Amino acid sequence: MASATIECDVCNEKFDSGNHKPLCLTCGHTFCFSCIIRLCDVPETKNCPKCREPISQDADQLPVNFALIPTNKISLPSAVGSQSKALCPQHQKALDYLCVDCVESVCFPCSRGTHATHKIEMIDDLLQDNEDTDDVWAKIRPTLQNKLDSVSSVVTLSDSLSGFIDDIIKLKPDFDGWKDLLLAQKVSTEQDLQAWEASGTSLDVNMRLDCKEILSRLKLNFGENGKLPEIKALLDAAAKTSASLELKTCELMPIGKPWIISSSDEGERALASLASNRQPSRLVVLSTHTRPIPGLGELLSRLAARHSGKISLLPLDYFWRPAGQSDGGMGNIVYNLRGKLTALYGHPFIARSGGFVYLKNCNIRLDCPADVRHFANYARDTITSVCCAKGVPNNVGTTLKEGGFEVNRWHFPDLNDQDVDWLSHILSSYSDNRHQNVELVLPRDHLSAVGARQLFQKIPNIRVLYHEPNAAHLTAACRDVHAAADCIELSTINILQWI
Secondary structure (H helix, E strand, O other): OOOOOOEOOOOOOEOOOOOOOEEEOOOOOEEEHHHHHHHHHOHHHOEOOOOOOEOOOOHHHOOEOHHHOOOOOOOOOOOOOHHHOOEOOOOOOEOOEEEOOOOEEEOHHHHHOOOOOOOEEEHHHHOOOOHHHHHHHHHHHHHHHHHHHHHHHHHHHHHHHHHHHHHHHHHHHHHHHHHHHHHHHHHHHHHHHHHHHHHOOOOOHHHHHHHHHHHHHOOOOOOOOOOHHHHHHHHHHHHHHHHHHHHHHOOOOOOOOEEEEOOHHHHHHHHHHHHOOOOOOEEEEEEOOOOOOOOHHHHHHHHHHHOOOOEEEEEHHHHOOOOOOOOOOHHHHHHHOHHHEEEEOOOOOOOOOOOOOOOOOOEEEEOOHHHHHHHHOOOOOEEEEEEEOEOEOOOHHHHHHHOOOEEEEEEOOOOOHHHHHHHHHHHHHHOOOOOOOEEEEOOOOOOOHHHHHHHHHHOOOEEEEEEOOOOHHHHHHHHHHOOOOEEEEOOHHHHHHHO
């Protein structure tokens, strides 16, 4: 049964008898006329925002829920208990959905906005006995466990700090007694100083005696408090615990230094730092196949909203994705943030409609022959990198070479032994001159020791080969066949040298 409300859950506008008149869908949920019109305009969104049941009727055929239209005399009450329900802080809508990628509750506008490319589930559906949701439940559990571990750590530190405070309070009477003694000596010393200054140079007998007493008191010790070392030790321990507590709750990024964001946790630290008016000298976001950042699009949108400068983006998990796999909406994310990006390495797509191709810094991925033909129409002198997915024709190198393109670095994900001939044919146009060196990047390579040796034999002008950690087959082949080449691990530090 739908809850009574006086405003539309999609646009947050109050119901009226005009463009926001409440229309009741066949599933029983009610939304305003304007929102239903917009939903029906796009086939992909022609569903109820609450239960996703298809909207089978046109807006002018749906019944008006007159009970929800306020009159001048009567103001309809809000839904019972609505004040206690958590709302989206951005849109003030009910958090009825779960973003599975981010493991975060979201409202309907968020599910169509910053989380548009993510997997979204209705929370009510997850609470049903359904085997299809088992993977979602399995993903939620480690998130809860991480939260529990983090909170438990803070609780432990808080208990320790509370214990230090209790011990210090017990020692307070002794400390106050020592403080009173110091105050008495302070007053006495002030009086001695005044008497000394008043004595002048001519001293009578009484004054001489007073001065003698003052001189004797110069050596007077301040008085030691036996509890003072214990108090100091407790204060030092409490200070260290307090610092650890601050580190656990919010460790901010350094001001004016480069910030490298390669995980969700680092992204949240950066956002907290930006909220505290800290700014980096450069902000770099790196997402790789071994350390992908869940909800990368949403994180980038949040960073762009708070960061006053521009962002260097390396979405290499998309750039190196397996052949035939979609870019997951990264193309739209890049397009929407194009004004906030100062460097982009690994652009994951070439748009085939509207004539739009993003060529700043010129890192392209080719998935099929159409990509090659499309790109060849654009004149550029240098391409920083080309990623060749399996399926592109082996004349890619010839096409680019004849077009006058100079390529600095070639990426071949998921390379097998049987792909070596294909790779060498692509690079043949760039290998005919031994003075023209080649850089290769092999993410997730599946080469054997024999295939690795064939790679170096067929491409003798390899200058640098970037490989996964523990690639003994590649380093051994490089040492035996082409010792002049450098084998470099695909680490964060080495990847950042590309921008």
